[in-house]
Amino acid sequence: MSAAQWRRAMNGGLAGAAARPRPASPPAVAAPVAEDPYADSDAPRWLKYLWRTLSARHVFTAALLLLLPFVASPFLTYQVAAQALIFGLIALSLSFLAGYGGMVSLAQLTVAGIAGYAVAVLGSSGTATSLGWPWWVVLPFALIIATLCATLIGWLSVRTDGIYTIMITLAIGVAFYYLVLQNYTVFNGFQGFQKVYPPLVLGINWRDPMPFYFMALFWALAGYFFIKWLVRTPFGIALQGIRDNPRRMNSLGFSVIAHRVAAYAVAGVLAGIGGILLVWYNGLITPGSVGTGWMINVLVIAVLGGMKHPIGAFLGAVVFILLQTFAIDVIDRERFNLVIGGVFLAIVLFSPDGLLGLWAKLRSRFGPNQVLTSTPTRRQP
Amino acid sequence: MSKGQRLATWLLVGGPIAVFSVWALVDNPRLYLVTLLNSLTLASLYFIVASGFTLVFGLMRNVNLAHGSLYLLGGYVGYVVARETGWWIIALAAGFLAAAVAGLLIQVLILRRMQGEDLRQTMVTIGLSIVIADFLLWIFTGQVYQMEAPEWLQGPIRGIPLIKAYSAYRLSLLGFGIAIGLFLWWLLNRTRVGTMIRAGVDDRAMLAAAGVNVNLVFAVTFMLGAGLAGFGGVIGAVELSMVPGEDTRLLLASLIVVIVGGMGSVVGAAIGAAILGLAETYGLAYAPTYSVVFTFVILIGVLAFRPRGIMGKAA
Numbered sequence: 118m119s120a121a122q123w124r125r126a127m128n129g130g131l132a133g134a135a136a137r138p139r140p141a142s143p144p145a146v147a148a149p150v151a152e153d154p155y156a157d158s159d160a161p162r163w164l165k166y167l168w169r170t171l172s173a174r175h176v177f178t179a180a181l182l183l184l185l186p187f188v189a190s191p192f193l194t195y196q197v198a199a200q201a202l203i204f205g206l207i208a209l210s211l212s213f214l215a216g217y218g219g220m221v222s223l224a225q226l227t228v229a230g231i232a233g234y235a236v237a238v239l240g241s242s243g244t245a246t247s248l249g250w251p252w253w254v255v256l257p258f259a260l261i262i263a264t265l266c267a268t269l270i271g272w273l274s275v276r277t278d279g280i281y282t283i284m285i286t287l288a289i290g291v292a293f294y295y296l297v298l299q300n301y302t303v304f305n306g307f308q309g310f311q312k313v314y315p316p317l318v319l320g321i322n323w324r325d326p327m328p329f330y331f332m333a334l335f336w337a338l339a340g341y342f343f344i345k346w347l348v349r350t351p352f353g354i355a356l357q358g359i360r361d362n363p364r365r366m367n368s369l370g371f372s373v374i375a376h377r378v379a380a381y382a383v384a385g386v387l388a389g390i391g392g393i394l395l396v397w398y399n400g401l402i403t404p405g406s407v408g409t410g411w412m413i414n415v416l417v418i419a420v421l422g423g424m425k426h427p428i429g430a431f432l433g434a435v436v437f438i439l440l441q442t443f444a445i446d447v448i449d450r451e452r453f454n455l456v457i458g459g460v461f462l463a464i465v466l467f468s469p470d471g472l473l474g475l476w477a478k479l480r481s482r483f484g485p486n487q488v489l490t491s492t493p494t495r496r497q498p
Numbered sequence: 499m500s501k502g503q504r505l506a507t508w509l510l511v512g513g514p515i516a517v518f519s520v521w522a523l524v525d526n527p528r529l530y531l532v533t534l535l536n537s538l539t540l541a542s543l544y545f546i547v548a549s550g551f552t553l554v555f556g557l558m559r560n561v562n563l564a565h566g567s568l569y570l571l572g573g574y575v576g577y578v579v580a581r582e583t584g585w586w587i588i589a590l591a592a593g594f595l596a597a598a599v600a601g602l603l604i605q606v607l608i609l610r611r612m613q614g615e616d617l618r619q620t621m622v623t624i625g626l627s628i629v630i631a632d633f634l635l636w637i638f639t640g641q642v643y644q645m646e647a648p649e650w651l652q653g654p655i656r657g658i659p660l661i662k663a664y665s666a667y668r669l670s671l672l673g674f675g676i677a678i679g680l681f682l683w684w685l686l687n688r689t690r691v692g693t694m695i696r697a698g699v700d701d702r703a704m705l706a707a708a709g710v711n712v713n714l715v716f717a718v719t720f721m722l723g724a725g726l727a728g729f730g731g732v733i734g735a736v737e738l739s740m741v742p743g744e745d746t747r748l749l750l751a752s753l754i755v756v757i758v759g760g761m762g763s764v765v766g767a768a769i770g771a772a773i774l775g776l777a778e779t780y781g782l783a784y785a786p787t788y789s790v791v792f793t794f795v796i797l798i799g800v801l802a803f804r805p806r807g808i809m810g811k812a813a
Contacts, residue, residue, distance in 0.1 A: 273801050276805040284561055284753050284756075284757060285801065288750060288757060289797075291746065292797070296791065416621075452636065454629075455629060455633070461624075461625040461628065462626065466608070466622065469618055
C-alpha cells in the first residue's frame, strides 16, 4: 500500500473513530466511497450495493456452491466439499491473523480442537465420561471456551512478535496434543471420543451429506463475509497498520497489544466454529486430530491459497482436500505427505502469495491491469 | 529489577521447590535422587539438541523447524552405521556428519535464496520437515529402532550411596552434555570463528561491513547446529528410541528450551534444558498425568514475566 493510500485509510479510520464513538461504526466509514452511478434511482440501498459489486464470477460461484450437492455424489458433497469448507474456515482464521495481523499462529487448529473437545466432553458421545448436556448449552459453551483459550494464546504470544509467534504457538499446540494424549480423566487419552454426532434439530439429520454441506457452507460464507467486512472497519484498518508498522501505530495512540489480542479472539471464534463442524464431520475426536500433522496442514492450506485475501483459505482447502482425496489413486497412500510437503515447498519457494499470487501474476501478464488482492503490501505473508 | 523484587522472585519460585524437595527427600530419598539424575541426563540430551537450534537462531534469526527431522536423520544414520561397523563412536560421527551435510545443503541451496525473509525461511523449514520425515518413514518404516549402548557403557554402575545402582549410559549422557557445553564455550569464546559468530549475533550488517564473509559464517554455523541435532539423535537413539514422531517431540523440547532459556544464548539453552528436564521428569515421577501441564505452566510463567526468555536480550 502506498504512503498516500495509507494516510487516507488511516485518516478515515481515525475520523470514523473520533466522530462516532459507537463501537459498531458502519464499514462505509473506512471504505473508499465510490461515486454512486445509481444515485438517482430509487431502489433500496442494499440492492444498489449488490448491483455495484456483483459480477459474473460471483453469480457463477454462488450457483456452483448452491447446486453442487444436487448434482455431485454424496461422497463428493460430504468428503470433499464439506471438508474443504470446514478446513477453509479454520485456515481462514489463520490467514486473517497472518495476512491482516502479521501473526502466523500455528495454534489455530488447537483452538478448533479445543472447541471440538469441548463439544465431545460436554455433549454426548460414545464415551462414558461425556457429560451429555443438551446441544443448545454445549455449543455456546464450546465456542466461549475456544474463544477464551484463543484469547489466552493470543495474550501469551503477542508478548513476543514476528518469528517468535510461530514458535510459541507451535509449542502451545504440541503441548495441547500431549495434554489430551496423556490425560485420561477428562480427555480420555489416546482413544479420545467416538460417536460425536450433530444433534437432530428441526427433524433434519444434520449428519446426512446434503444438510451437513449446507450447514458448513453457511458458516464458511458467514466467516468469509465477516472477515471481508471486518478488515474494512476501523479495527481492521488499524490491525493492518499494526502489521506494517507497530511502532508508528503505537505512537499514533493505538494499543498494539489490545488490537492483536482482539484479532486472536476473533480468529478464535472462527476456528471454534470450524472445530465444532470438524468434530461432527469426523464423528470423533482423538489426539491425532490436534497433532502437529494437522496443525501444519492448516498452515499449508492457508499458504497454498494465499493469505492476502480471505478467499485464499478456501481455495487452498479445496486444492488440499482434492489432493488428499485423489492423489492416493495416483501414488501410494503412504506418500501423501511427500506430495503435500513438496507442493508446499514449491509454493513457498516460487510463489510466496500462494495460488492467489499465481493468479495475480497471470492476470497482470495477460489480462487488463487490475489489482486482485485487497491489501497489496510489500510484506511477505 | 530491584533487590527486593529479586528476592521475592527467588522466594516465590524457590520456596515451593525447596518445600517439595525436603518432603520428597524425607519421604523417599532414593526416588528423589534417581529422578534428579534422570532429569539431569535428559536435560543434557535436550541441551545438545537445543544448543544447535539456538545457535542457528541467534545468528540467522532463522527458526529451523526441520531441527527435529535432522535429529531423527542423525539417529537413523547412526543406527545404520553402528549396525554395519559395530562401532558406536563411528556412528556418533556419522550421525553428526549426515545431519551437518543435510543442514549445509538446506542452508546453501534454499535458505540463502531468501536471506532476511524470516517468515518465509521458517515456512520452508516446515515444508522440509514434512518431506524429510516422510522420506525417513519411507526408508525406515514406522518400526521402532533401539540402538545398543557400546559395551563399555552397558550395565549399571553399582555402589553409589543411596541410589545403589544407576545406568552407566545415562550417566555418560551427563558427560556428553557437559563436554558439548564446554566445547561450545571454547568455540564461541576462544576461537576466531566463534568471535565472528558472536559478532554476527550482535550485528550482522556490521560484521559483513567489516569484511567477513558472512555467508561462510552462516553456512558453518548452520552446519554445526544441524550436526549437533544429528549428534543428539545418535545419543538419543540409545536412550529413547527412534520412531516417527520423535522428531516432533525433540522439536517441541528444543522450542521450549530456547523460549524459556532465551533465544540465541547457549547459556540460556543450558538453563532452559535443565528446567525442562527437571520439570518433565519430576512431573512424570510424581504426577504422571500432568507432567505436560508443568512444562506448560513454566512456559507461561516465563513468557509472562520475561517475554524474551531467562537469558534473552531485546532484539
